[in-house]
Amino acid sequence: MCAEKIGWDSSQLRKYDLHLDEIPRLHYEDPKVDEFMQKNQPVLITGSKLVKPAEEKWTLDYLEKNLGKSNHTVFVSRNHKFKYFDEKKIYNKNNLKGVEFTPPTKRVDMKITDFMKKLREWKRGDERLYLQQPLNSTVGSTIVEDYLKFDWHFVAEKKNKYHWGELTSNVLFISMEGNVTPCHYDEQQNLFAQILGYKRCILFAPDQFECLYPHPVYHPHDRQSMVDFERPDYTKYPKFKNLKGCETVVGPGDVLYIPIYWWHHVESLMRGGPTVTVNFWYKGGPTNLEYPLQDHQKVSIMRNVEKMLLEVLQDPKEVGPLLRTMVLGRYC
Ligand SMILES: CCC[C@@H](CC(=O)O)C(=O)C(=O)O
Numbered sequence: 001m002c003a004e005k006i007g008w009d010s011s012q013l014r015k016y017d018l019h020l021d022e023i024p025r026l027h028y029e030d031p032k033v034d035e036f037m038q039k040n041q042p043v044l045i046t047g048s049k050l051v052k053p054a055e056e057k058w059t060l061d062y063l064e065k066n067l068g069k070s071n072h073t074v075f076v077s078r079n080h081k082f083k084y085f086d087e088k089k090i091y092n093k094n095n096l097k098g099v100e101f102t103p104p105t106k107r108v109d110m111k112i113t114d115f116m117k118k119l120r121e122w123k124r125g126d127e128r129l130y131l132q133q134p135l136n137s138t139v140g141s142t143i144v145e146d147y148l149k150f151d152w153h154f155v156a157e158k159k160n161k162y163h164w165g166e167l168t169s170n171v172l173f174i175s176m177e178g179n180v181t182p183c184h185y186d187e188q189q190n191l192f193a194q195i196l197g198y199k200r201c202i203l204f205a206p207d208q209f210e211c212l213y214p215h216p217v218y219h220p221h222d223r224q225s226m227v228d229f230e231r232p233d234y235t236k237y238p239k240f241k242n243l244k245g246c247e248t249v250v251g252p253g254d255v256l257y258i259p260i261y262w263w264h265h266v267e268s269l270m271r272g273g274p275t276v277t278v279n280f281w282y283k284g285g286p287t288n289l290e291y292p293l294q295d296h297q298k299v300s301i302m303r304n305v306e307k308m309l310l311e312v313l314q315d316p317k318e319v320g321p322l323l324r325t326m327v328l329g330r331y332c
């Protein structure tokens with residue numbers, strides 16, 4: 001992958017044992033953009049004005065000055081990984097026997113001034129921070145004004161053309177250099193708009209499910225891969241070596257379409273300074289069952305089967321044996 005524009009080089013990318021193609025980069029007026037989006041395939045869209053006001057104005061100082069006096073959601077990690085941990089699922093464990101969870105990150109509320117101070121004073125060995133704040137009434141009026149000047153026609157056109165559901169949120173991400181969001185999928189369509197700095201995005205299609213070994217649905221790491229990309233355990237996860245994916249590096253003004261149920265690993269480039277992103281998460285919209293079913297629909301079916309079995313069996317250790325009894329020698 002070449003550093004098309006000055007701003008980064010491959011020494012800033014973390015090294016993984018992966019076979020990766022390049023995600024197509026197309027200008028937003030290129031009709032081929034729609035060919036990819038229509039097929040739920042990733043595409044990097046360049047030159048759009050989607051978050052132009054932010055691209056022009058949202059420096060760290062501007063954000064510190066204008067993000068508002070409220071608390072913002074910040075994740076803290078003892079290392080560079082910010083693996084999402086759904087706290088709500090911890091409470092559900094009461095009806096799941098003997099399951100213990102240890103969160104790898106903690107979620108704290110922090111004022112933007114405190115966050116920026118920690119960013120400026122950070123030194124190797126300190127815990128890392130990642131601000132992840134939905135753009136809502138907690139942000140200052142100046143930011144709201146910029147937000148209202150985003151190119152909403154651009155996103156409305158995509159939403160309507162592909163029959164997406166409602167916009168659920170725009171999350172503002174302010175990351176330290178080198179932070180990693182490990183491989184996971186979301187049940188939402190995502191227009192991932194880069195504002196400051198560079199992020200490497202590695203994507204895998206929903207049909208790579210069996211190479212990525214997601215945590216069980218009841219686990220707080222639901223939707224996240226169990227495989228540590230930096231030290232993959234090929235004994236526990238043998239199909240990981242067959243994984244095939246694609247990647248790109250997004251820079252200011254780029255918008256990456258991350259299709260619903262597509263796996264993605266995102267890293268702020270090492271030695272690249274802090275990064276700022278705003279994403280646009282949309283519900284998936286109505287699914288008409290056409291055959292053959294699409295891969296992401298099969299993922300959704302598997303999730304529903306897992307949820308039903310856990311609900312009725314109560315003990316996660318009984319799910320495997322029951323499914324083995326049901327399929328071995330009968331379905332496979
Ligand atoms: C918590 C979500 C983080 C984001 C990736 C990143 O920018 O680190 C992502 O995964 C998404 O936008 O779906």
Ligand SMILES: [Zn+2]
Nearest residue numbers: 184185186264
């Ligand atoms: Zn995501």
